[in-house]
Amino acid sequence: MRTTTPISKVRQESEYKTIDFFKDKGYTITMLCEVLDVSRSAYYKHKNRVKPEKEKRDELLCSLITEYNSTFDGILGYRRMTIFINKLNHKSFSKGYIHRLMNILGIKARIRRKKVNRKKIKPEYIKDNVLSRDFTAKFPNEKWLTDVTEFSIPGDNRRLYLSPIMDLYDNSIIEYELSFKNNNRLVFRMFDKAIQKYPDAKPIFHSDRGFQYTGNLFKSKIKETGMTQSMSRVGKCIDNGPMEGFFGILKTEMFYGKKFKSLEELMERIVEYINFYNEKRFQKRLGCMAPLEYRNHASICV
Numbered sequence: 541m542r543t544t545t546p547i548s549k550v551r552q553e554s555e556y557k558t559i560d561f562f563k564d565k566g567y568t569i570t571m572l573c574e575v576l577d578v579s580r581s582a583y584y585k586h587k588n589r590v591k592p593e594k595e596k597r598d599e600l601l602c603s604l605i606t607e608y609n610s611t612f613d614g615i616l617g618y619r620r621m622t623i624f625i626n627k628l629n630h631k632s633f634s635k636g637y638i639h640r641l642m643n644i645l646g647i648k649a650r651i652r653r654k655k656v657n658r659k660k661i662k663p664e665y666i667k668d669n670v671l672s673r674d675f676t677a678k679f680p681n682e683k684w685l686t687d688v689t690e691f692s693i694p695g696d697n698r699r700l701y702l703s704p705i706m707d708l709y710d711n712s713i714i715e716y717e718l719s720f721k722n723n724n725r726l727v728f729r730m731f732d733k734a735i736q737k738y739p740d741a742k743p744i745f746h747s748d749r750g751f752q753y754t755g756n757l758f759k760s761k762i763k764e765t766g767m768t769q770s771m772s773r774v775g776k777c778i779d780n781g782p783m784e785g786f787f788g789i790l791k792t793e794m795f796y797g798k799k800f801k802s803l804e805e806l807m808e809r810i811v812e813y814i815n816f817y818n819e820k821r822f823q824k825r826l827g828c829m830a831p832l833e834y835r836n837h838a839s840i841c842v
Contacts, residue, residue, distance in 0.1 A: 556578070556587075558572070559573065569583065601637075601638070601641055602641055604625055605621060605638070605645060605647060606645060609647045612624075613793070614647075614649065617649035618635060618648075621638050621642060622634070622635045622638040623822045624822060625638060627828050649793075663751070663754030664754055664759075666749060666771055667770060668771070669746075669772060669773055669779055670744055670746070670769075670770035671683065671685075671744055671779070673778070673779060673781070675781065675782050678709075679709060680707060680710070680835060681707060681741035681742075682709060682743055683707070683743050683744045684705050684706065684734070684743045684744070684745050684746065685708060685780055685782055685783040686704065686753075686783065687703075687704075687747060687748055687750070687780060687784070688722060689787045690722065691791075691803070691810075693803060693806060698803055699722070700718065700719075700807060701718070701719050701726055702717075702790075702810060703716060703717045703719075703726050703727050704716035704730070705730060711825070712818050712832055712835060713818055714734055715730055715733045715737060717729045717730035718810060718811075720803070724755065724758070726752070727752035727753070735765060741765075741767075742765065742766045742767050742768075743767060743768075744767070744769075745762060746769075746770040746772070746780060747772070747780065748772045748779075748780055749772065749774065753769075754771070789817075790810070794809055795809075817830075818831050819832050
């Protein structure tokens with residue numbers, strides 16, 4: 541099995557570091573070399589060794605990878621780790637290079653879990669899939685996606701539900717609502733907040749066929765705003781792919797593998813994460829910018 545690494549792996553390096561540590565504590569180099577079975581000449585050769593630039597660069601990148609993995613709580617896979625390193629340090633390292641270093645360090649992003657299907661309720665009406673998997677948008681508020689996802693934690697019989705709206709222009713979460721009940725109020729409050737923020741918006745509004753979106757009350761709200769309603773086909777989650785992707789990212793990066801004292805604490809973490817996602821989570825599709833950074837940048841350039 542291959543044992544060499546791009547990180548400095550000088551033979552007997554651990555012994556040399558031990559000598560460096562104890563020589564400042566009153567022990568002689570001669571005695572330490574004898575105890576560790578290291579020759580004095582080899583030790584001094586190591587001390588005077590000049591590291592190649594490639595080795596220095598590898599060590600710097602490994603320290604950055606370790607730091608970012610800790611800072612961002614293990615959510616960065618090698619692709620986004622490359623984006624963060626290049627953007628924050630004004631470099632242009634390749635994904636393959638960063639991937640190799642992460643493998644050596646044993647660092648990888650947490651694995652996603654499969655979504656749990658919800659109980660189906662007969663709709664009062666349905667709409668065609670107007671969006672038709674065209675997830676591109678040239679302007680803000682041209683296409684909005686929505687859905688509801690749930691959270692549960694051990695020791696609490698309640699459920700926490702998140703209902704967000706994503707703008708396909710920049711993948712930003714323009715509004716959201718959290719509740720311990722999955723009902724019409726959850727979705728309606730989210731929808732009303734989005735309209736208050738963007739009163740002139742008339743996007744294609746796409747969702748699955750959940751009961752909140754297929755009821756006559758919501759049909760009336762859509763009609764009042766002049767929006768065009770669109771719905772995924774039965775059993776075709778990919779029709780709402782970006783929204784499903786956001787839920788997968790959110791749960792992988794801040795929920796799976798974590799412990800929460802209460803659903804109230806989880807709620808606070810979700811709010812924090814959505815702020816992070818909108819303001820600091822760089823996306824390759826957005827030119828390695830965060831959603832709101834991309835939105836603001838585009839408005840300045842207009």
